[in-house]
Structures are given as structure tokens and as C-alpha cells.
Amino acid sequence: MNGYRLGEFHAFEGGSRKYLYLVPSGAIFELTDLAADILDRLRSGERSQEELLAGLGPDAAEALDDLHQARAVSNGNGFPEPAEKTPLPFPLSTVVLNVTNQCNLSCKYCYEFGEDRVANPEGKAKFMPEETAREAVDYLLAHSPGRRAVHLTFFGGETLMNFPVVRSTIAYAREKAHAAGKYVDFSLTTNATLLTPEVIEYLAENQVGVTISIDGPRELNDQLRVFRNGRGSYDVIAPRIKELLARHRSRPIGARVTLTSQVVDVLKIYRHLQQDLGFHEVGFAPVTTSPVRLYSIGGGGLDIVLRQFQVLAQEYLEYALRGEHHGFSNVTDTLAELHAGISKAHPCGASLGLVGVGPSGDIAPCHRFVDSDAHKLGHISTGVDPGKQAEFLERGHISRKLECHTCWARPVCSGGCYHESYVRYGDTGHANLHYCEWIRGWTDTCLRIYGEIAARNPKFLDHFDERRAAA
Numbered sequence: 001m002n003g004y005r006l007g008e009f010h011a012f013e014g015g016s017r018k019y020l021y022l023v024p025s026g027a028i029f030e031l032t033d034l035a036a037d038i039l040d041r042l043r044s045g046e047r048s049q050e051e052l053l054a055g056l057g058p059d060a061a062e063a064l065d066d067l068h069q070a071r072a073v074s075n076g077n078g079f080p081e082p083a084e085k086t087p088l089p090f091p092l093s094t095v096v097l098n099v100t101n102q103c104n105l106s107c108k109y110c111y112e113f114g115e116d117r118v119a120n121p122e123g124k125a126k127f128m129p130e131e132t133a134r135e136a137v138d139y140l141l142a143h144s145p146g147r148r149a150v151h152l153t154f155f156g157g158e159t160l161m162n163f164p165v166v167r168s169t170i171a172y173a174r175e176k177a178h179a180a181g182k183y184v185d186f187s188l189t190t191n192a193t194l195l196t197p198e199v200i201e202y203l204a205e206n207q208v209g210v211t212i213s214i215d216g217p218r219e220l221n222d223q224l225r226v227f228r229n230g231r232g233s234y235d236v237i238a239p240r241i242k243e244l245l246a247r248h249r250s251r252p253i254g255a256r257v258t259l260t261s262q263v264v265d266v267l268k269i270y271r272h273l274q275q276d277l278g279f280h281e282v283g284f285a286p287v288t289t290s291p292v293r294l295y296s297i298g299g300g301g302l303d304i305v306l307r308q309f310q311v312l313a314q315e316y317l318e319y320a321l322r323g324e325h326h327g328f329s330n331v332t333d334t335l336a337e338l339h340a341g342i343s344k345a346h347p348c349g350a351s352l353g354l355v356g357v358g359p360s361g362d363i364a365p366c367h368r369f370v371d372s373d374a375h376k377l378g379h380i381s382t383g384v385d386p387g388k389q390a391e392f393l394e395r396g397h398i399s400r401k402l403e404c405h406t407c408w409a410r411p412v413c414s415g416g417c418y419h420e421s422y423v424r425y426g427d428t429g430h431a432n433l434h435y436c437e438w439i440r441g442w443t444d445t446c447l448r449i450y451g452e453i454a455a456r457n458p459k460f461l462d463h464f465d466e467r468r469a470a471a
């Protein structure tokens with residue numbers, strides 16, 4: 001029999017306990033002192049079973065077996081990567097309808113209209129007709145076998161510029177889903193400029209999930225989120241958001257912040273959106289951009305962001321230990337993935353469980369590729385071209401990203417967003433190597449938080465099982 005050697009894992013501590021984040025399975029393993037001693041012996045290289053267990057007492061063989069079962073150690077037979085090819089066709093869970101490619105703002109960093117856009121909407125429909133939206137609903141219901149709950153998300157441009165189609169599509173989808181024995185959940189993203197009392201009433205009545213794009217208090221939001229004449233949007237949207245939050249209580253309303261070189265004050269933004277405006281959840285994402293743009297965040301800016309994320313994450317932990325909700329959704333999202341023990345072969349559901357549909361009816365891997373001829377997967381009237389879908393997925397598969405093969409964060413990252421890869425490297429299959437330090441730093445922070453919650457208030461983690469069951 002071969003000797004034993006270390007498997008692939010990332011060790012971390014939380015709540016005075018020791019854990020391993022097991023790569024590539026994505027599972028979290030709590031270490032006993034005995035198991036930790038065995039791993040220590042292997043750090044200097046391969047050892048035989050006898051050498052490994054000598055003097056460690058009668059329970060050591062069982063501890064070694066546990067480590068072996070968990071694949072934290074290997075006896076030379078190697079570990080199969082779980083990330084095999086995903087069988088197609090894959091059942092849909094979400095369709096994102098870009099009901100318009102028009103917008104009433106001119107945010108300078110916008111991936112749809114800015115300098116890094118991938119879309120070529122010229123000559124195509126600007127507003128999705130009702131008929132196209134209905135075809136998309138039919139497509140979702142027909143291509144989601146085995147799923148009782150499916151999701152319809154409305155997106156833009158500015159989504160509410162085509163509110164009549166949002167409203168009629170929701171009514172249609174409800175009726176059709178009911179007939180098909182399914183439940184359909186609705187959500188939309190908006191810049192909040194068109195949240196009239198009538199729209200707010202409708203969204204509340206119909207329990208539509210709402211995400212608002214906003215970058216913080218006036219002086220930060222208005223740096224880049226401006227109308228065409230350069231006027232900032234904050235004074236228009238703040239009163240509308242307050243009205244929405246006062247009226248729409250049936251679903252948590254989230255804010256989505258785009259971080260740029262000018263807008264990196266995460267703590268200030270979070271406090272304003274959560275405490276002054278009253279958002280239930282606030283999520284942050286660095287802008288997607290080519291590195292040459294002035295608003296692109298460089299390595300130094302990302303370090304500032306990570307440090308502020310860590311301060312907020314610590315606050316999240318304190319809330320979680322008291323069993324209370326904290327609205328920093330970046331932690332919630334990462335903890336949910338860690339808790340589910342996922343190991344991704346692809347970075348996200350684009351072109352698998354999720355597709356985007358543009359105003360013209362063209363199908364794209366996700367909402368960010370809508371209206372891009374180079375990424376078109378098919379049309380809603382004829383469906384996805386299986387050859388194009390397979391090519392897109394093969395290109396983005398973790399097995400193709402050589403740089404990721406030795407990275408412990410790959411179960412959660414898998415190379416990162418395809419759209420970001422395309423904008424940065426001109427290839428959806430390229431790993432987002434400019435973010436590796438950030439991804440590993442953030443994942444490590446969330447692992448420690450997870451470990452501490454698991455040690456000191458494990459009941460809090462039940463919340464993630466409920467969230468998964470409802471998804």
C-alpha cells in the first residue's frame with residue numbers, strides 16, 4: 001500500500017475550533033486534536049500508516065480513517081475531481097427578461113451603454129413586446145422539468161420603462177404556472193427613478209422582489225449614477241425608495257451597490273442605505289470594467305474594500321451569534337454557498353439553470369450578454385441551440401482553467417463571472433485572475449465566520465437550509 005500524504009484543503013479556525021475546507025468537494029470538516037496531529041505529521045511529506053499512527057493512541061486509526069474518508073489525506077490513489085461535464089439539457093430555474101435595452105439614466109460605468117459594452121442592440125427591438133415575454137414564460141415552464149418553483153426576473157436597461165409588459169407578463173405567468181402545477185416567483189431590478197405610487201402599490205400587492213441599484217449617499221451615488229445631462233439621480237430616487245420601503249413589506253428589499261475607484265467607502269454606504277434609507281439587505285460588487293478605465297478599482301482599492309468588508313462581516317458575526325439578521329448580503333450569499341457544500345464546475349448558472357432573453361427574443365447566457373450577437377444562444381421562438389450552449393459551457397468549465405487547478409477557492413469561485421472575463425480578457429473561459437487575492441481573502445473571512453457560528457450558535461445555520469428549500 002502507498003504511503004499517506006496531505007489532500008487538498010484550506011485550514012482555518014473559528015470559535016476556537018479547527019476546520020478544513022476540503023477541495024475539491026467544497027465540504028467543511030471539523031478537526032479533532034488527534035486528526036490535527038496526524039495532519040501535522042504529514043506536513044513534512046509522505047508517511048506510512050505505521051509512522052503516522054505511532055504513539056498517537058488507540059483512537060488514531062479511526063481518526064486517520066475519517067480524514068481519508070473526507071479526502072483530507074490520500075493514500076496515493078488520488079482524488080477524482082467532482083466537476084465532470086454537466087449533463088445537458090439542464091432544467092431551467094430562472095429566466096431573466098430584459099424587457100427593454102433603454103435607460104433614462106447614463107451611469108458612466110454601465111456595462112450596457114458604457115465603453116466596455118458587449119451588446120450590439122443597433123437595429124433590434126428596444127422594448128420587449130408582450131408576445132415575446134409570453135413566449136419566454138412558456139419556454140421557462142416547458143424547460144424546467146422536475147422543478148416546482150421557477151423564477152422570472154425582470155431587468156433592463158431600466159426595467160420600469162416597460163412596466164406594462166412586466167405587469168401583463170406576471171399575470172400571464174401566474175396563470176400558466178398554476179395550470180402547469182408550478183409556482184413562479186417574480187423579482188425585478190430598477191434604478192428607482194420610475195417608482196410611482198401606482199408601481200409601488202402593484203409591486204407590494206404582487207409580492208414582487210425588488211433590488212434597487214444605488215451607490216450610497218448623495219455625494220457618492222451622484223459621482224457616476226447620473227441623468228444624461230449630468231445631474232445626479234439621488235434626489236429623485238431617495239424619496240421614491242423611502243415610499244417603496246414603507247409600503248412594500250411582503251419581501252425584503254435589497255440595494256445593489258457598484259464599487260468604483262471613486263466609490264469604495266463600504267461602511268459609509270452600508271450605514272446610509274441600511275440605517276438612513278431602511279434597506280433590508282445591501283450587496284456590493286466591484287464594477288466590471290477594463291483595467292484602463294478611470295473608475296476601475298485597482299489592487300489598492302480592492303484592499304480597502306476587503307478591509308471594510310471584513311469589518312462589516314465581523315458585525316454580521318456578532319448579529320448571527322445573537323440570532324439576529326444583518327443586512328450585509330455578501331456574507332449571507334457566501335455563507336449559503338459554504339453551507340450547501342457546493343463545488344462548482346461553472347462559476348454561475350448562466351446558460352445552465354439560467355438564461356437571459358432580450359427585447360428581440362434572442363436568448364443569451366445571462367442578462368449581461370443580452371443583445372450581443374457574439375454570445376447569442378438562440379431565439380425564444382426556436383429555443384437554445386444545443387451546440388452553442390455546449391460550446392459556451394465547455395469553454396467556461398473549471399477543467400479548462402489551468403490556473404485554478406491549484407487554487408483552494410475554486411469550489412466557490414470556479415474562475416469567476418463569464419461577463420467579467422470577457423470584458424477583461426476577451427474570453428468567457430478565462431479565469432478572472434485579477435481578483436484571486438480578493439476572492440481568497442473574502443472566502444477565508446467567510447469560512448472563519450462560518451466556523452465560529454457553527455461552534456457557538458449552530459441553529460443560525462438552519463436559516464440557510466430553509467433558504468435552500470425555498471429556492
Ligand code: SF4
Binds near residue numbers: 401404415416431
Ligand atoms: S480565478 Fe483565481 S480565485 Fe478563482 S478559482 Fe481561479 S485561481 Fe482561484
Ligand code: SF4
Binds near residue numbers: 348350365366420
Ligand atoms: S456570467 Fe456573470 S453576470 Fe452573468 S449570471 Fe454569471 S456571474 Fe452573473
